[in-house]
Amino acid sequence: MHKDIAKELLPLAGGKENIINITHCTTRLRFEVRDETKIDIAAIENMQSVQGTFFRYGLFQIIFGAGIVNKIYKEVIQLCQEDQTEQPIASNHEMNVITRFAKTLSDIFVPIIPAIVASGLLMGLIGMIKVFNWISPHSPFLNMLDIFSSSAFIILPILVGFSAAKQFGSNPFVGAVIGGILTHPDLLDPSMLGSQTPETLHLFGMHVPLMGYQGTIIPILLSVYIMSKIEKLLKKLIPDSLDLVIIPFITVMVTGFIALTVMGPAATFIGHIITFLLDFVYQYAGTAAGFLFGGLYSLIVLSGLHHSFYVFEASLLADPKIGVNFLLPIWSMANVAQGGAGLAVFFKTKNANLKRISIPASLSAFLGIIEPIVFGVNLKLVRPFIGASIGGALGGAYVAAMHVVSNSYGLTGIPMISIILPLGVTNFVHYMIGFSIAAVSAFIATLILGFKEEKE
Known part of the structure; x- marks a missing residue:
């Protein structure tokens, strides 16, 4: 199955002679190519296993989802290396210092x-x-x-x-x-x-x-x-x-x-x-900070730099005076809101392809993986992404105001309950209320804002 996907995908990407470098992350396959015009984007997006495509840092990225992308990556690499002595070269696109620093942390x-x-x-x-x-x-x-x-x-x-x-x-x-x-x-x-x-x-x-x-x-x-x-x-x-x-x-x-x-x-x-600065902001401007960060977090996800936040979260947990993670519940609200907006797209759209993608992608967002719904649905339609930002802001403000915290990092959405509940039933209840606020408000905001239908 995965080999068949790789065989179908490679020619649509311009063939192995057009590929300079291939990498992958949790959900996406990333191509650096010599000529972007040789990529048949429409045909790739129509592949049954593909949940969306986009360009970032000069890389063509295809969303397959967690658990499958690494298997397709191995098959594509194997096809590229057949009858090929020249090794792919590393990407070296110019970035500003801050972006390069954050991307390095993310890649680590x-x-x-x-x-x-x-x-x-x-x-x-x-x-x-x-x-x-x-x-x-x-x-x-x-x-x-x-x-x-x-x-x-x-x-x-x-x-x-x-x-x-x-x-x-x-x-x-x-x-x-x-x-x-x-x-x-x-x-x-x-x-x-x-x-x-x-x-x-x-x-x-x-x-x-x-x-x-x-x-x-x-x-x-x-x-x-x-x-x-x-x-x-x-x-x-x-x-x-x-x-x-x-x-x-x-x-x-x-x-x-x-x-x-x-x-x-x-x-x-x-x-x-x-940790002192983060704790100071959280203690004295928590609700406002939760609203701001919950609304803007998805924009950071677009850059792929959100993984660099683990540095701050680990610092909070390692600090004996704090010992909890109050940032992750805010990020979780932003992710959940993307799922809520995706469900609104499912109920409102008449596009069969969008309906096919939006349900599993929304469920994936509720489980903490948001790339499929963000890049495959919400960002393409623009207004659902805005609706999700509204939901993330409201949910983030609530969990910050109620001082919802976790005892670890790396989990959002429904799986995050496992690192929320051990810190108390009240903590869990407020998390679920925030979860509901984020998802429902994003759903309603997306229905109100509407979106322009894609053509079949």
């Missing part, structure tokens, strides 16, 4: 999302078990689930170190080692700061606290960035015959020292500033 976190989602769901399951007393809190099974759920967050710097090193063009396994250094068992876990004080090393006239960085993001990002620069410099200086031994040795030693003495403390300071 996208591969890690499945691990974060799995851990978040496990945390939610544990929370519901405790809330409803399904089994004894001293059950060995519950202890085992707790190990499963916390592992991804404990080794998060290792996961980020691996992914970031790949993104920065350096050895990903060395990047993982740097993450391991920052989470070494001899370093005090930051969650223990309230009851314990980290030991201090006296090294070269410096006082180095043996502080760990489990569950944090910024320290490992800065450390691996420095590591990549050191590694690239050494590759220019060290002969090829010695690079396998000398480069990793020096890189780990120098980067590890810098990570524990400079980057870790500096990143912790930066993280505290970020």
